[in-house]
Amino acid sequence: xxxxxxxxxxxxxxxxxxxxxxxxxxxxxxxxxxxxxxxxxxxxxxxxxxxxxxxxxxxxxxxxxxxxxxxxxxxxxxxxxxxxxxxxxxxxxxxxxxxxxxxxxxxxxxxxxxxxxxxxxxxxxxxxxxxxxxxxxxxxxxxxxxxxxxxxxxxxxxxxxxxxxxxxxxxxxxxxxxxxxxxxxxxx
Numbered sequence: 001x002x003x004x005x006x007x008x009x010x011x012x013x014x015x016x017x018x019x020x021x022x023x024x025x026x027x028x029x030x031x032x033x034x035x036x037x038x039x040x041x042x043x044x045x046x047x048x049x050x051x052x053x054x055x056x057x058x059x060x061x062x063x064x065x066x067x068x069x070x071x072x073x074x075x076x077x078x079x080x081x082x083x084x085x086x087x088x089x090x091x092x093x094x095x096x097x098x099x100x101x102x103x104x105x106x107x108x109x110x111x112x113x114x115x116x117x118x119x120x121x122x123x124x125x126x127x128x129x130x131x132x133x134x135x136x137x138x139x140x141x142x143x144x145x146x147x148x149x150x151x152x153x154x155x156x157x158x159x160x161x162x163x164x165x166x167x168x169x170x171x172x173x174x175x176x177x178x179x180x181x182x183x184x185x186x187x188x
Contacts, residue, residue: 025065028187029058039186043069044179045084046076062188069183073176078168081175085138091152092125121149128156135160136167143177 028036036054044050052072059065132140140159142152159170 022186022188024188025059025062028065040183043182043186044073044175045087046080046179048080049073049076049179062184065187066180066184070176070180073172073179076172076175078172081168081172082138084175085141085171088139088141090129090139091142091144091156092122092129092149121153125149125153125156128153128160132156132160136164138171141171141174141178143174143181145178145181 023039028039031039033054036057037050040050040053049069049072052075053065053069056068059068129140140156142155144152147155159167162170
């Protein structure tokens with residue numbers, strides 16, 4: 001559970017345990033803007049997206065929230081995506097980056113749970129990650145949730161054939177899918 005402390009209207013501080021704790025839509029709609037932004041941070045590190053979604057509140061349904069979030073994800077610029085990639089672990093890494101919040105580390109571990117632990121697979125994934133980073137200058141990003149390790153490795157190898165422009169579009173799509181899955185897990 002992600003717990004944050006906030007200075008609230010004249011009070012010294014208050015703990016808001018609902019943030020990041022699978023809250024319902026009404027709770028999200030009632031949060032102060034700063035709190036709502038904190039609740040969305042584990043979904044994706046793109047401040048413009050977080051702010052745009054928060055400013056659209058109140059939402060009348062969870063579907064409206066998800067559609068709004070997806071719509072705003074389409075506006076992401078490569079500079080924002082690139083900065084967000086720095087917050088993601090390599091696919092196959094057992095421990096997420098120490099800069100991630102506890103909630104983000106839990107998301108990452110849950111999303112990568114289906115990765116094969118065989119040495120040959122891990123070695124192929126490691127080599128593929130290195131080749132990808134050398135070619136594109138950033139980590140290989142893929143929505144791991146619902147995919148097997150062999151599927152992710154096949155996608156890594158396929159995407160190594162992409163041009164930079166093609167790959168940027170694929171990364172944007174994958175990051176959007178990750179953000180929306182996380183949003184749906186957090187706010188119902």
